Amino acid sequence: MSLHRDLLRGDGFWKTMMSPDSAMDEMAGHMGDLNLGGQRKRLTLPMLPSLNFLKDDGKSGWADALLSEVSKADQCPLRYYLSSRPLGFGIITTGPNSDDISVITAAVLAMNATVGNVMASGPTPASMNKFSSHLHTVSLNVVFKYNIGRRQDATIRAALIVRGFKIQDECDAFKSLLQFPHLGDEAAGDDDWGVKLD
Numbered sequence: 001m002s003l004h005r006d007l008l009r010g011d012g013f014w015k016t017m018m019s020p021d022s023a024m025d026e027m028a029g030h031m032g033d034l035n036l037g038g039q040r041k042r043l044t045l046p047m048l049p050s051l052n053f054l055k056d057d058g059k060s061g062w063a064d065a066l067l068s069e070v071s072k073a074d075q076c077p078l079r080y081y082l083s084s085r086p087l088g089f090g091i092i093t094t095g096p097n098s099d100d101i102s103v104i105t106a107a108v109l110a111m112n113a114t115v116g117n118v119m120a121s122g123p124t125p126a127s128m129n130k131f132s133s134h135l136h137t138v139s140l141n142v143v144f145k146y147n148i149g150r151r152q153d154a155t156i157r158a159a160l161i162v163r164g165f166k167i168q169d170e171c172d173a174f175k176s177l178l179q180f181p182h183l184g185d186e187a188a189g190d191d192d193w194g195v196k197l198d
Contacts, residue, residue: 051088053110
């Protein structure tokens with residue numbers, strides 16, 4: 001946790017990595033004594049811990065199915081980038097009015113498969129509608145490609161995409177469902193997100 005605090009503070013990681021704190025000792029173990037500037041200090045962590053978002057965990061071929069949704073030019077750099085993220089943090093951006101969100105979508109799906117629930121946000125409701133729709137489509141495509149020729153017990157499911165709205169809209173839809181359960185998806189009223197989930 002102290003490494004994450006250091007990241008948010010922007011002060012660097014030196015104090016935490018040199019800390020004789022017992023929590024750091026438990027996490028990394030003793031790395032031995034180093035002679036630094038005439039002072040002998042114990043370096044607790046030789047480097048920042050990193051996370052591989054593309055590890056297979058028994059799902060051989062999953063990363064290839066995911067990266068097939070990205071342009072050929074972006075596949076190698078993205079594979080390299082997602083394979084070793086210090087502290088599990090990464091930044092991926094696109095230009096303004098860019099239609100290419102496949103790299104961000106692939107990164108979010110890789111994070112979801114590795115760490116579980118992921119929250120993504122965007123600058124406008126329209127951009128989130130587009131992103132949610134694209135995320136749903138890419139998730140289905142990856143699952144379809146991965147599951148081809150696999151036994152039923154070795155298949156995977158698409159990610160559950162929940163597009164949140166204003167709290168008042170969510171409350172109104174919930175009340176409407178309580179009063180009229182037969183409305184189903186129509187309880188939310190007319191929304192702009194065109195994805196019809198199965």
